[in-house]
Amino acid sequence: MIDAILVLNGGSSSLKFAVFEGRDELPLLLRGNVSSIGHRPRLRVEASAGRPGIDRSLGDAPINIDNAFAAVASILADGNLLGRVGRVGHRIVHGGRDFTEAMLLDERTLESLRLLESMAPIHQAINLKVVALASELLPQALQIGCFDTAYHSTRPELAKIYALPRAMTETGIVSYGFHGLSYSHIASKLRDRYGVRAGGRTIVAHLGSGASLCAMNAGRSVATTMGFSTLDGLVMSTRCGALDPGVVLHLLQERRLSGDELVTLLYERSGLLGVSGISGDMRTLISSNQLAAAEAVDLFVYRIGREIGSLAAALGGLDTLVFTAGIGENAPLVRERIGVAAVWLGVDLDEERNREGAEVVSSPKSRVDVLVIPADEERAVATEMLISRSAATASTQERSAS
Template identity: 80%
Template sequence: MAVASVLADRDLLRRIGRVGHRIVHGGRNFTGATLLDGPTLEALRLLEPLAPIHQRINLELVALAAEFLPRALQVGCFDTAFHSARPEVAKIYGLPRAMTETGIVSYGFHGLSYSHIASELRDRYGARAGGRAIVAHLGSGASLCAMDSGRSIATTMGFSTLDGLVMSTRCGALDPGIILHLLEDGKLSHDELVTLLYEQSGLLGVSGISGDMRTLIGSEDPAAAEAIDLFVYRIGREIGSLAAALGGLDTLVFTAGIGENAPFVREKIGAAAGWLGVGIDHELNRRGEGVISLADSSVNVLVIPTDEERAVAGDVQAASQAASLRAT
């Protein structure tokens, strides 16, 4: 609000004709960048329970932008869209079909980040985009994506942003029986359970110190080391799972806050994936080079900064061009 007010006071807003919004959840219907008209926004509000810490805020920002820029096109760019073309078997759960048909499926997230990395891999390697690649988006939220020629094949996040890897304050994948136990025997309320799983778990919960990887790496507390070990262990296990989905591994990419800036964590993950042919050069990794694999590594290991804003900009341009074509 403060930024928008300053821009309005300086008469800069009138120059803006298009606004791109990162929206975490697009559900099953929004699989590409979409103009945010009334019916679309109403449909996206219905998805708020599926992304409770993200969706409402995303849509509030859309409303704010529409207020300050009533003539500009508002375009939604969805974190779930990149994963929408995965095989159906990669999306469904072992639940009754009627529940699947209501939308209880795996959606996957961090899609704008993965879209950018796929584009970078195409620039580097051509249409094959690094072949069978696993991209590790490791930040406060963390996930992995298996790509074949730049297309999502499988990913660690599923129905919600709680799934998969241990994260900064989120639990990652849990046995569903734990949830039942916490509700029935622990007598946790709905709100207490949400707070526990989203805000009090992950690296923070395991270490009892912090959800910030930098703090944990700098700590001598054994609990901090255990939290890091769990983070790496779960990533190593999931890399094996995704490599199985791909039928092998040609490229491993690290991105996002931890992936781009924590050589110690990259090296430990590389060691965990050594059986797949991953070999990380200690000195290249320490310096944070773009290519950190050993000369004889059978897997190319890269560090590529993510740029979700660039991915949004590309989506907005494509959606605007499509809208112009429909209008002619």
């Protein structure tokens, strides 16, 4: 029976995957990931009904996305799932201005997405490579793209445009915003909790190796810290975050860096890694006794606190603060320090609940609800595939053909 949805979420250092039954409740059949692709890769699969969990090394040497995909394909084959997959959903980081809902990834669409690779140089090419690998493995399945930029497309126009000549704006040099699938998932969880109000004036902190904040009102994006590219906004694991454009001009004109050298510097050698000189991993920095490590953590928290103030101004206040993704879910110290930075907005964390990682970590006297909600971009992709008109049309055509 061809009734399952496979979701693939490829990144610069990992490949996450999940298989759902293709009906409204999206029952989970399988979930796992290949992590640390560039350094001691590891395969993990969650235990599920009738299937034991897996946690094993894939060797000490770096692997590429092809090798990571082969490991995932092996797991799917062992679980007798390959023949059940009728649709494959892909997280695509950049959808540009044209793709604001789930789309069938035919050759015309793929060609348009390839043109956006320079705007997301770390992610887009990997995302499209995974599409090619999945098409080869599962030729019977529809390949459907869901876009991180789509969630932010409803923002006010003033939140999108830069003060550049209008002709440049019209060619697509605007703020797109990213991590939209993560924010869409959080918005759905907030609607489950609060109803249509969805937490009211909310700031969501997606804090992982890539990090951003999103201001949403009643579950809709109002403003976000990432803009034209995934470089903007917060300090990240290896990415610089917001940077005076004059620094880029200086690096080009005075330091004579090439375009490729600049990409490597800003995307791969900056952020927590660049400031600390030790690591881009928050766990390593928190456990270190080096002053440079402490300064990197301080800068991470400072910039988040400053951006929370900016987004609260865009919202006209704050009712709910949500932490999600790797650091947001698993670093109580970071949550505590961000809470202190936002105390002027009425944020007050309960020390014990925060240390335990409870869902609600705010204290009874806090004027702002503070929540920890696990990220689930894979479920967001599957959900988008079910509700999207374009994806529904593609599925109808598939059923008619069969």
